[in-house]
Amino acid sequence: MKIIFASAHDVDPDTWINPLKALIPDAEIHPWVDNGPTIDAxxxxxxxxxxDIFLREPALKAVFNLGAGVDAIIKRPGLRDDVAVVRLEDAGMSAQMAEYAVYALVRASRQFDQYEKQxxxxxxxxxxxxxxxxxxVGVMGLGVMGTRVAQTLAGLDYxxxxxxxxxxxxxxxESFSGTDQLxxxxxxxxxLINTLPLTAETTGILCLDTLRQLRPGAYLVNVGRGEHLVEADLLALLDAGHISGATLDVFREEPxxxxxxxxxxxxxxxxPHTAAASLRExxxxxVAGNIRRYMRGEPLTGVVVRDRGY
Incomplete structure (x- = not known):
């Protein structure tokens, strides 16, 4: 079993590759090399x-993401319909996301920003x-992250x-669903706390038409993706006084x-996109557990439904 490891972040073998090898000893794990040869992973x-990962490695059968959002994978050319895309399901992220939501909500509702000025x-x-x-409070998106956020804030009696x-x-x-109940x-x-995945349907969902339906003096927390937010619309509603403030962790252009x-x-x-980092261990x-399941021919967890984008 050949596996290609390709990360835009830390490529030190001791950080990811060697620990993965220890848990998947029957597999060959090769680091990605720019302009390198095809290894038939x-x-x-x-x-x-x-x-060009899917163009250079056309034999791929499944790709395992080191995060929950898979929009960067789905956009890559050459991704075949029969390649399973597997997202990270939690890995310590939901607790961090809930902490971040608590921070943003309590800072606004308890007026801690005003106490800082005082x-x-x-x-x-x-x-x-x-x-x-x-x-x-309204939480948009009730996957693993959004559910943890909603439960945590409800536990604080909001x-x-x-x-x-x-x-x-x-x-x-309280549950709402579908476009009719939005x-x-x-x-x-x-x-409003946004934890939605980025899909064709959710791109630009935090726009003038949506945000102006919130209660006057609303507050926005975006921990989903930067592309969810139409930035000019947020500024316009802040200037109009309809939105009182925002805590933003993700942006259309990063940094x-x-x-x-x-x-x-x-x-x-x-x-700076730090609301919920996937904890390395x-x-x-x-990921190693899911790959062992794949090697045994067992069902995988976290498989993305491609037409939904999550």
């Missing part, structure tokens, strides 16, 4: 893979107590609803370019 382990001015002035019922393509039942979370979901939401208007906008909090164990 049957499997690939990737993160943001080279553009500290700079040496002002001691308690602000009004929180009224949680007024901080209605009124939480979730919206997804198909109906989901989560204890303590307006009702948005109308009851003050804090966020110098001079981008988001950098200097005090209403926007920026983090957990990721290696999950």
């Amino acid at each position: 049957q499997l690939a382990i990737v993160w943001n893979p080279p553009a 500290q700079e001015q040496q002002v001691w002035q308690p602000l009004p107590d929180i009224q949680r019922q007024k901080w209605t 009124p939480v609803a979730g919206w997804s393509r198909s109906a989901k039942e989560i204890a303590g979370v 307006p009702a979901f948005l109308a009851r939401t003050r804090v 966020l370019p110098q001079g981008h208007p988001f950098w200097q906008d005090p209403r926007i909090t920026i983090t 957990e990721t290696i164990a999950q």
Whole structure:
């Protein structure tokens, strides 16, 4: 069994390849070499893979992603319909995503950003107590990440609803699904948290038409993909006062370019795509376990439904 390892990030063999070899001793794992020869790999382990990976390795039968989002894989030329695309299912990411959502929500609802300004001015002035019922939360996308986020925030007694393509039942979370129920979901939401996968249907979903349906003074948290957000529309709604602020972890262009208007906008909090990193040891164990299942002819977990994009 030949496996090609192609990652745009850390390529130190001791970081990924050697630990994977230890867990899959019956496989040959070859690091990707730019302009290198074809090795006739049957499997690939990737993160943001080279553009020509499927053209150079036409014998691939399955590709295992080192993250949850697979849009970078699906866009690569030469990907055949019969190649299984397998996403990372968690590997410690859902807990981090929930932590990030708590941070963004509590910072806004408990007015901690205003307390930071008071500290700079040496002002001691308690602000009004929180009224949680007024901080209605809506989570877009109820996969592994979104479900953990919704459950965590509901556990803090915020009124939480979730919206997804198909109906989901989560204890303590009001459920909305499909395009017909999206307006009702948005109308009851003050804090919108986006955890959707990036697909043709979700690209640009955070736009003027969608965001202006939120409750006045709404707050946006985007931890999905930068392409979900129409950036000019967010700025327009911030200027109009309909949206009071945003916490953004993902952007259409990363790193966020110098001079981008988001950098200097005090209403926007920026983090550099760090909301939920796949933890290395957990990721290696999950990918290696799935590959061992493949080698035994057993069903894989995390296989992407290609026409859905997740």
